[in-house]
Amino acid sequence: MTRTKRTISALAIAISAGWAMPAAAQDDAAVAQELAQMRAQMAAMASRIDTLQAQLDAARAEAQAATTAAGAATASAAAATEAAKAEPATKIAWKGAPEIEGKDGWSFKPRGRLQYDVGFVNAPDSTGRPDGFGNEARRARLGVEGTMPGGFGYKFEVDVADSVEVTDAILTYKDGPATISIGQHNNFQSLEELTSSRFTSMIERAAFTDAFGFERRVGASVQYAKGPVLAQAGLFSDNIDALSNKNGGADGRIVFMPKSGSTQLHLGGSIHYADLQDGSTVRYRQRPLVHFTSQRFIDTGTLGASSETGYGLEAAVISGPLHAAAEQYWQHLNRPGALSDPTFSGGYAEVGYFLTGGDTRGYKGGTFDRVKPKNPVNKGGLGAVQVNLRYDWLDLVDAGIVGGKQAGYQASLIWTPTDYTRFLLNYGRMEYDNAIYPAAGGDRSYGVDAFGVRAQIDF
Template sequence: MRTITTSAIAMIAAAGLATPAFAQDSEAEAMRAELEAMRAQMQAMAARIDSLEGQLVTAQAKADAATETSTTALAAAEEAKSDTSVKWKGAPQFEGNGFTFKPRGRMQYDVGYLGAPDSFTDSAAGFGSELRRAYLGFEGTIPGGFGYRAEVNLASEEVEFTDLYITYAASESVKLTLGHQKPFWGLEELSSDLFTSFTERAAINTAFGYERKVGLSAAISSGDVLAQGGIFTDSITDLNNDDGDNELAYSGRVVFMPKLGENQLHLGANVNYRDANAVRSVNYRVRPSIHTPDVRFIATGGMPVESELAYGLEAGYIAGPFHAAAETHWQKVGRPGLADPTFFGGYAEVGYFITGGDSRGYKNGAFDRVKPTNGVDKGGLGALQVNVRYDYLDLNDAGVVGGKQDGYELSLIWTPTDYTRFLINYGRMEYTDAAIPGVDGDRSYGVDAFGARAQIDF
């Protein structure tokens, strides 16, 4: 890279030493002096070139180091980028480095019509509409086997907590849950309201005040058997009241859920005990198969209750487009100084998908999401399902006359995509010993209830 090298300087210097003997001549002396000056200048130039070469080598080393650092950083960034993925499960689910995070929510808008007999004068009869549920929250997992879910309901006058818990997978077959969750009441109650056969659950699941509670639970699975149990106290809302007399409740459930070829069988039993830790006024009551009318035709009225013992049986079967489900429930109520009544109820339903290839979902001891074989998003019709149900509840016992219900219900469900659903249902509810008499005092009559729902979730 040098223009003049050190060897060239040496040659010139040697040429200067080869000057003839006439060096004593003044002209020769002048030339020698000029050559010496030139040699000095060239030596200085060579030294400068050496210095510049050193600086160039240092700069090149720094540039190489910077390039290597940049390449390493880009590689690390690319590796980090490739370690993070996004899946779509109704909403984006982010996964990376053992973590997952997914927003979740649902919206259900209902309309309904209650047709009561002429002898009935309650103003709740007629047309009604409501935002039934509006949930918003998030869920995910954390390395080490931990998970979480937090969700609130925005449809009420005040924001209500729904699921709010932490989970821990102690092993592949053991899962612990701590926080605000559902105790183990039964098949339909533990199936999400997103996947029920009618807009409202059966009377046994709405009459007895089932709600989420704060507690610690465990689920243990082994082959076709699932065992669930937990200890609970009040709901978050009741805990925040700080009245100092929180209840204590125990819940257990066992499910046998074998696959019979391509079909799914479900057999289960559950038991729940609640010690109120104080005498509380409780009113067992139920709406007429839809939620929009704020009226209950059968109700016990406020009773002093200090404990509850509930137990039930469950059965379900899924065979391609067909499904059947049935449950029974006994509710024994401890009343201080009074006879303890035992109320009874149950339901039986069957359903069938008109569209080919569709079937009801099932997972972990509960009904699950329907995924249309030919959804609207795929250019198809979606899934069409019809269901019929008989719904019975008896709130008469031990001197308590809360009334009896015989309900006959029919529903049609259209599921255009995995995360959208539209329901319409009709119920004919026949009452005996109704809590609300007609204008002529008659307590045995029937009402007609029509309901519809538009639903989306993510």
């Protein structure tokens, strides 16, 4: 019996006893009836109290369950918040343009560059060559690049400076130190050629790269980079704009790029072979430094060709503000039938120095890379200022073919105010021997001056 019931029973007994004394004078039936009524009322009160007690116990149990559930929900929400912090769904970084990184290896970044050139060329009047002022939008490129789940990547870019021209159209797969590339991309010829036009030390690359027709081609290649060693090899057809034809070739390059303290070293070699379809021709020629002139003072003319074989050597060093680089390349032409097979050559040697403290030339993956000023203009500094000197030679005379020789003496001043902007002044004096255009008296040995200025932005 509960404490409440005992209390009610005791009260009932007391009341009964209190009524017992006067009850003797009353009618026994009336007293009995009243007592019965009182007992019924007490029983009803006891039942009501039991019901209320049960309801109170149930409410307490429900409150405890709700408290437990709320605690579990709070813990779950906290865990979800921490997980979200540890693994954000999307990240956006700024690298000249927004680079968006999603889950599972997805990324996307727009890319592009604009280079505008202006200057002049001065040749001897007696050659009859038009010269003087020139200008052009040298490159106007726009594209995208990024990665996909599973180690895949992509890059697509077009140049609209003159017409719509596909420059890069690549699908890549990377697994550890190995990268496989399929599509239109650079084959493996020359440090100068593989260094982006955004980062060259002169307004144009060394003469031999253009004279020997280095360009992107459609093919498949593999690169292996581990420690100081980089090996590259690929099979290629022709530039995407020249397809379809039966031309095909193979390229290979190996680079040893150790660091000694803060000094970056570069030693490399490359080999190139192109098998040309029947009836093919080639032509090796070159402008005087700047691209906005159409005049070429050395030129082999059109030559029948069955194949080309090229060999290149590369060397470079970067030590603080100082850098030096040199290359030599030999292009051997196999001609059909009993025609003689010439070997032409070209190369350059250069040295550069930063006048602004703390700046150095960039280097990455076997090529020169972006200069990042220590004190850029957007942070109150001057940016990076660099001077460069180069000797650039090209020899297109061999096996009875007299295309001329060039000895170029070039100087450049480069101002890089921020990571993604660049201004370049370039002067060159090209001394020609056996030039294709005679000057007064039939003289084919003379000099041509060229001056160019470039404004550049990229992202």
